[in-house]
Amino acid sequence: MGCAPMGHILYDEIMRYNPKNPYWFNRDRFVLSAGHGCMLQYALLHLAGYDSVQEDDLKNFRQWQSRTPGHPENFETPGVEVTTGPLGQGIANAVGLALAEKHLAARFNKPDNEIVDHYTYAILGDGCQMEGVANEACSLAGHWGLGKLIAFYDDNHISIDGDTEIAFTENVEERFKGLGWHVIWVKNGNTGYDEIRAAIKEAKAVKDKPTLIKVTTTIGYGSPNKANSYSVHGSALGAKEVDATRKNLVWPHEPFHVPEDVKGHWSRLVQQGAALEAEWNAKFAEYEKKYKDEAAELKLIITAELPAGWEKALPTYTPESPADATRNLSQQNLNALVKVLPGFFGGSADLASSNMTLLKMYGNFQKDTPEERNLRFGVREHGMGAICNGIAHHSPGLIPYCATFFVFTDYMRAAIRMSALSQAGVIYVMTHDSIGLGEDGPTHQPIEHLASLRAMPNVFMLRPADGNETAGAYKVAILNRNTPSIIALSRQKLTQLPGTSIKGVEKGGYIISDNSSGNNPDIILIGTGSELEIAAKAADELRKAGKAVRVVSLVSWELFDNQSDAYKESVLPSGVSARVSIEAGSTFGWEKIVGSKGKAIGIDRFGASAPAGRLYKEFGLTPEAVVAAAKELC
């Protein structure tokens, strides 16, 4: 209720959008980072004429299968740009949206035709301000000079636990100035409409810095007894107080009833939105005539279409190709893909030279070089993930990737989950994916991370074993625009294995070698990533000893789960219970694959600081260990 004036001014006067086409490319973007206030956004979408929020939807607030869930979900409600609720995510998404606009504008705008040109608005509260992810993203927004990002800070001094005095007494304005933002203070946010309008005007005039408009409001404004109290933060007012509020605000109308004069006032926006889009379409037609190639590229970004034959860019390898770390093979893919995919770009959280994520043809995306494609996130993993979610949600054809060490998925897990939930096809390039990183020790060595991400819905957790599998992982990642992919990559060199393939990766699990017949091997050895070659070596030994051995690469459990029962049976026949798996990570979850009679070789403790070879030996991740386990089973 305290945010109503800001929201009203934005939707009624300021923002350029088309209610009948919520996906119009050049629309202004709005993010309600303080997602618990979503009823405000639903009400505004309703008033503005979006089909997604009808009167019945408002009445079904927070009910099963309604389009008005308890927090704004982009996949439920057209008009909602991103999914918010977990605090701090939304403002970081907004940074990504503004980055995308700045990047595309720099690449595609012409002196005579500024085809990309919109603002990104956000409302954030005290909770968002306290979250570290917000500070990370806002530090980058200042660094990048995202002048078309305008954030309203709803300064109501109330969070769930009461007055913010109990935990939040920092000087937010000073912090934001330090972060390189322009800061404006509107002291009377409850009724100061003109001040809000003036602040927006001032913000737009500052082109080289994002703007924070601190708007001091009263939570639950209008409620005579509950305004300015934490009791309205996440709870309804209650029937009695609703009555009192109606009286106080002189609002005699029925619940959910929009009076005719209000309807009349807002009704112009449908027509206005259609006109805005039509005008832009005409502009685009002009653009297309004059700048054919650029228009074709931009179209691919606006739609989710991939250019024909793009997958031919993926590198392939033979067993004779030199052994290499999959992080290096990953870089070959990144640099191949950027040549064919106009919406492909990204970067690392200060580990570009370790993650091997630099796009060699391009410079750094910076304040004055926003047309470039290497993003430099600094040591800000969480902000990085949330910014990439914003980029992905800006346009269906934008394909952001981001990178850090695999263990630091822990820092950005909340953002990864938002990718998965909000269906953002972000590519997470996660190198140094096991104890194989060696000397940096247990703080840097992932153990439980594969299991923990396999358990997350709507994520592809991929762990390629060599060059062909790395290319396969990228193929899966590019094709799946509504599912994030996490690609776990090795620091250490790996052999190019016979039998691996892009096609195999697309199935999630497949046979790389087999000397059995009739789908009935003596034993099945299963590996992922850097341990697949250990399984292959063990198979060689066992075959020498006369065993019929199948080796299976289980590069993505989720993709394998998606295959037909017949296919799965052809890879892991239910009649064969002699199974040994090897993976340099927690064995948690592997019982599903190896069954109760099989053996899962892994690491169920933290790692240690030592050279990688020594660690593999000490932790028992060796062909000898696989052979020994296999011999006990067959």
Next chain:
Amino acid sequence: MGCAPMGHILYDEIMRYNPKNPYWFNRDRFVLSAGHGCMLQYALLHLAGYDSVQEDDLKNFRQWQSRTPGHPENFETPGVEVTTGPLGQGIANAVGLALAEKHLAARFNKPDNEIVDHYTYAILGDGCQMEGVANEACSLAGHWGLGKLIAFYDDNHISIDGDTEIAFTENVEERFKGLGWHVIWVKNGNTGYDEIRAAIKEAKAVKDKPTLIKVTTTIGYGSPNKANSYSVHGSALGAKEVDATRKNLVWPHEPFHVPEDVKGHWSRLVQQGAALEAEWNAKFAEYEKKYKDEAAELKLIITAELPAGWEKALPTYTPESPADATRNLSQQNLNALVKVLPGFFGGSADLASSNMTLLKMYGNFQKDTPEERNLRFGVREHGMGAICNGIAHHSPGLIPYCATFFVFTDYMRAAIRMSALSQAGVIYVMTHDSIGLGEDGPTHQPIEHLASLRAMPNVFMLRPADGNETAGAYKVAILNRNTPSIIALSRQKLTQLPGTSIKGVEKGGYIISDNSSGNNPDIILIGTGSELEIAAKAADELRKAGKAVRVVSLVSWELFDNQSDAYKESVLPSGVSARVSIEAGSTFGWEKIVGSKGKAIGIDRFGASAPAGRLYKEFGLTPEAVVAAAKELC
């Protein structure tokens, strides 16, 4: 090398510690938040006379089982206070250490005897500064006025990817002023010894604010060719450059050789440290005479000893006790435990009234009321976890707890992992542990979190079903001081079940009801937390239909794993493959429990916004579903 002057001054002149007893209670604490520079700390510990770092240890840097791992690990190297390496954690731990000092000083110091009195020092780099967790913790340090926290910001302008100009151009001093810190700038950190000394003096004089001393240094200072370059960030100089550096610094001595005059200079610190501790011991003896009760309490905090009979404080329940949410039952435990455990305190990330974590006998720990025991973390989950790690590592008898919604373990996962790795017995009170929270929807509903935390080494993931189990979970959590416990609690009311017990919880898994004989039931139903009562209801139905049914509560998989094979067989006999589990979360990992012939009922998609009852029905988490699954198996 750029930090050497700060480190040298701290260890040689400023800090009060006893090298021969690294655990002396009243020592100054030092945290190297920029953990990759750990060789500096090892060298200083060696020079200062700590037994943990001998010449051979320095030579075995980053080798298997050495006491000098690639990042500082408190559990490997006495003298290292906390485990650092993942950036930002260390400075947040330092906030926790300083908080603990301020709290204990306020509780125990007397006008005539300030028995608790030390400083906390930290060195952090640009990387730490960029991390959100650092901003969260530093915002709290400013809010709490932790005047005895002095942090050195090694401003060397270099991170792994190169000059910080590429991603970090914010004004750190301005941000820290905004956060309520006192800020000092030492412009010549490479050689400005006197300036550093003066800055520390100034910092100590400012008693109501923490101090950031920004020290501008040159990374790799002394190296003629590699100084001021990112190539020295995480890599060795190389033999040739080491030679050049030796020449440049006029250091003719053998590698690892400490010249006699240097040895002589440092040797006084062993004697000085012993004297400091002896002096303090005498002071404590005085204190004990005069303030017997306080001294007894403080002793419990200094040691890890628990007061005799403490566990009698745990509440117990009968099936007749009223149904209640486990979050409320948790609050009964918290308020019971705080009466008997002097080192027990904590709080929530702005959800105290939802997490039910307020200690009713106490006020808020604040700048001017630091003797109180309710911590108010604001919406800063990650900072909260890392601060609690610092508190736990301050003194073995400090038992911090912290709270948020279970889904937001994602925000603080890196801190939880540091609890586990560094053996900090933090208690994570995680409420709203399933779709049972209802209307807030999928952003707030944990799905994969139980699985993802069960996969993490050295964590007890506990999900109690009712009052007795909640008390049992707290008993486990309190007893295990080197393992963090995560207690998942319901928002919704749960029945007090017959058969549950504290003793049962201590085993991790146990039988709550059984109408079979000979350890051979027709079916075993397994549940955790809020779904245990669904399993119990299903058992009633099945028994009515003549089945012999066992119901098992699997409240903690890790504790159950720790039991003897005989005990495990007595609960889950290998001969009984008819098993059905029910848990409102991912089924990932449950194959281990139910076997390939059993059935795991759970949720392998994201949740939804609707009333809880409706969600349980829609997601098939009902007694009917359990009965149907059971009937297919027996």
